[in-house]
Every structure is written in structure tokens, then in C-alpha cells.
Amino acid sequence: MTVLLxxxxxxxxxxxxxxxxxxxxxxSTSAGTSTDRGGGTGAGPSPEKTFEPDPARLPKTRxxxxxxxxxxxxxxxxxxPGVVKRSPYxxxxxxxxxxGEDCVxxxxxxxxxxxxxxxxxxxxxxxxxxxxxxxAAVVTVHRTRRDATWEMAESIExxxxxxxxxxxxxxxxxxxxxxxxxxxxxTQNSSEDSLTELGEYRSSELxxxxxxxxxxxxxxxxTVAVTGKGAKGRTDREIDELVVQAQGTMLARLESxxxxxx
Numbered sequence: 721m722t723v724l725l726x727x728x729x730x731x732x733x734x735x736x737x738x739x740x741x742x743x744x745x746x747x748s749t750s751a752g753t754s755t756d757r758g759g760g761t762g763a764g765p766s767p768e769k770t771f772e773p774d775p776a777r778l779p780k781t782r783x784x785x786x787x788x789x790x791x792x793x794x795x796x797x798x799x800x801p802g803v804v805k806r807s808p809y810x811x812x813x814x815x816x817x818x819x820g821e822d823c824v825x826x827x828x829x830x831x832x833x834x835x836x837x838x839x840x841x842x843x844x845x846x847x848x849x850x851x852x853x854x855x856a857a858v859v860t861v862h863r864t865r866r867d868a869t870w871e872m873a874e875s876i877e878x879x880x881x882x883x884x885x886x887x888x889x890x891x892x893x894x895x896x897x898x899x900x901x902x903x904x905x906x907t908q909n910s911s912e913d914s915l916t917e918l919g920e921y922r923s924s925e926l927x928x929x930x931x932x933x934x935x936x937x938x939x940x941x942x943t944v945a946v947t948g949k950g951a952k953g954r955t956d957r958e959i960d961e962l963v964v965q966a967q968g969t970m971l972a973r974l975e976s977x978x979x980x981x982x
Contacts, residue, residue, distance in 0.1 A: 771975045771979045772979065772980045773940060773978045773979060773980060774978060774979065774980035774981065777977065777978045777979075777980075778940065778941065778978055779835060779836075779861050779941075781835070782835050782836055784835075785835035785836035785861035786813070786836045786838075788836075788859075788861055788942075788977060788978075789836055789837075789838045789859045789861060791973060791977050792859050792942075792944065792970055792973045792974050792977055793838060793840055793857055793858075793859045793944075793970065794840065794842075794857035794946070794966040794969060794970055795840075796842055798857070798965065798966045798969040798970070799842060799855060799962045799965055799966045800961075800962065800965050802844050802845075803842050803843070803844055803855065803962070804842065804843060804844075804845060805840075805841070805842055806841040806842055806843050806854070807841075808841065809840060809841060810838060810839070810840055810841075811837075811838060811839035811840075812827075813836065813837065813838055814829065814830070815827040815828065815829065815830070816828065816829075816830045816834070816837055816860075819878050819881075819882060819885065823881075823882035823884060823885045823886065824885070824886045825885065825886065825887050825888070833862050833863050833864070833867035833870075834860060834861070834862055834863075834867075835861045835862065835863055836860075836861045837858070837859070837860040837861070838858070838859055839856055839857070839858045840856065840857050840858075841854075841855070841856050842854075842855040842856070842857070843855060844954075844962070846951070849952075849953045850951065850952065850953035850954055851926050851930075851950075851951025851952040851953060851954065852926070852951055853948065853949065853950060853951060853954055853958070853959060853962065854947075854948075854949040854951075855946070855947065855948055855949075855962060855963075855966070856946070856947040857944075857945070857946050857966055857970065858936075858943075858944065858945040858946075858947075859942065859943070859944050859970065860942070860943045860944075861941060861942055862941045862942070862943070863941065864941055865940050865941050867941065868938045868940070868941050868942060868943050869912075869913065869938060871938070871943055872913050872915060872936065872938045872943065875915055875936060876898065876915065879896055879898040879917060883895075883896055890923060890924035890925060891921075891922070891923050891924075892921075892922050892923075893919045893920060893921050893922070893932045894919060894920055894922075895919050895920045895929070896917055896918065896919035896920075896932075897917070897918050897919070898915065898916065898917040898918075899915070899916050899917075912937075912938055912939050912940070913937065913938040914935070914936070914937045914938075915934075915935065915936045915937075916933075916934070916935050917932075917933070917934040917935075918931075918932065918933055918934075919932040920932060921949045921950060923949075926951045926952070927952065930949065930950035930951055930952070930954065931948070931949070931950035931954065931955075931956045931959040931960075932947075932948070932949055932950070933947070933948045933956075933959050933960050933963050934946070934947045934948075934963070935963055935964070935967045937967065937971060939971070939974060939975075940978065942974055944967065944970040944971060944974065945967075946963045946966045946967045946970075947963070948960070948962050948963040
């Protein structure tokens with residue numbers, strides 16, 4: 721099933737959404753849509769995937785989940801040349817963003833379904849005639865596959881509920897269009913479920929509107945996501961390629977980390 725959602729920003733000049741898009745993503749069993757096709761154990765292979773996971777290599781404790789994240793999450797070179805770390809580089813593992821009823825992101829304690837989650841922040845530095853590109857990569861390890869699919873479902877729900885969202889003071893995204901593809905649909909063969917969100921990024925520092933591009937994918941009990949936010953002089957293609965490159969790298973690492981060895 722392909723899901724396409726569209727939303728229009730209610731403000732013309734406010735700052736951005738991306739809290740969850742820039743940082744660990746939240747889950748909720750109250751989401752109205754589920755993409756679960758694999759049951760609740762998180763141990764079986766996806767019918768769309770060609771690789772076979774080894775149940776013994778799937779994280780079962782917080783320590784194992786943190787080790788998994790270290791193996792999978794993007795570094796600067798995952799995006800390509802010219803990308804550097806931002807400060808702060810890594811998020812506090814004891815918190816993650818939750819979207820409030822007011823469509824403003826706030827830091828909260830991770831949900832009980834989360835074994836571990838981490839966000840890293842990067843940028844392409846400003847240069848002559850071009851502003852900095854802000855980037856983020858997120859890996860979340862849930863206890864079960866069902867928990868991970870609920871996270872994907874809630875991400876869709878959030879786009880519908882809050883077409884304009886504030887990440888932090890001075891940042892906002894709006895005019896979002898979101899799409900979802902299950903594994904095997906169209907050309908989506910890299911994960912069990914994939915979400916994409918395009919929109920307009922505005923910042924009190926960088927102005928706007930600029931390109932906003934977010935991708936999140938779910939395989940087994942894991943979700944990986946990448947955010948790209950444009951700036952003056954940066955093309956849509958430039959932002960999109962950075963996001964796609966890092967997302968592909970993390971998905972490839974995910975498979976190699978849990979795949980059954982022959």
C-alpha cells in the first residue's frame with residue numbers, strides 16, 4: 721500500500737519541524753495506522769527482504785542495542801565528501817523528542833519499547849554564496865518489530881496532525897508532502913517500510929524557505945532516519961543526495977550486522 725499525504729504550512733515565515741526528524745523518534749500504540757507485517761518478536765525475516773537475519777545477532781539488552789547503533793549509525797563520510805560533525809555531535813541517549821498537541825517538539829524519556837536510540841548531527845559548512853546544510857542521522861532499536869512498525873505509523877499520523885511543526889526556538893518546517901512505501905512496492909527494496917517527507921524549512925538564522933527532506937526506514941526491530949535541511953544557494957538535488965546516500969549506508973550496515981553468516 722502506498723500512502724501519500726499532503727499538508728500546507730499555516731505560517732509564511734515561522735521557523736521548523738524536524739524534532740523527531742533530527743533526533744530519536746518516538747513510538748505510540750495509539751497511532752491510527754499500523755504497517756506491521758512481521759509479528760511481535762522482531763526475530764523473523766521480512767518477506768520483502770532477501771537477507772536472512774540471525775536471531776542470535778539481534779539486540780536483546782540495552783548494552784547490545786547501544787553496540788548495534790555504534791555499528792550502524794552514519795558518520796561524516798557516510799554522506800560523502802565535505803560533511804563534518806556539528807556540535808553537539810551526539811544526542812543524550814536518555815531523552816528523545818515527542819511531538820506535543822501544540823505541534824512543538826519536546827524532549828522526553830524514551831518509550832518503554834526502546835532499547836536504545838541515538839542521533840548524530842552534521843553539516844556541510846557554508847561557503848561563498850552558499851549557506852550551511854544541516855544534517856542528522858538517527859538509529860533506534862526497539863524491543864520488537866511490532867514496536868518499530870508503530871513508530872512508522874505514528875510518523876505518518878504526525879504529518880497529518882501537524883502539517884507545520886516547530887523543532888526548537890527559531891526553526892520550523894511546513895508545506896509538507898509525505899509518502900510511504902512497503903518493501904517490494906515500486907522500487908522500494910531496501911527495507912520493510914519506508915517513509916519520505918518533503919517540505920519547506922525556515923530558520924531565524926538561515927531564512928527560507930529552503931529544502932527539507934527526511935527519510936525513515938524500518939527493518940525488523942530497527943528504524944533508521946536521515947534529515948537534510950537546505951540553505952541559500954543549495955539545490956534540492958544536493959540535499960536529497962546527501963540524505964539518500966547516508967540512509968543507504970545505514971541500511972546496508974544494518975543488514976550486515978544482523979545477517980546470518982553462511
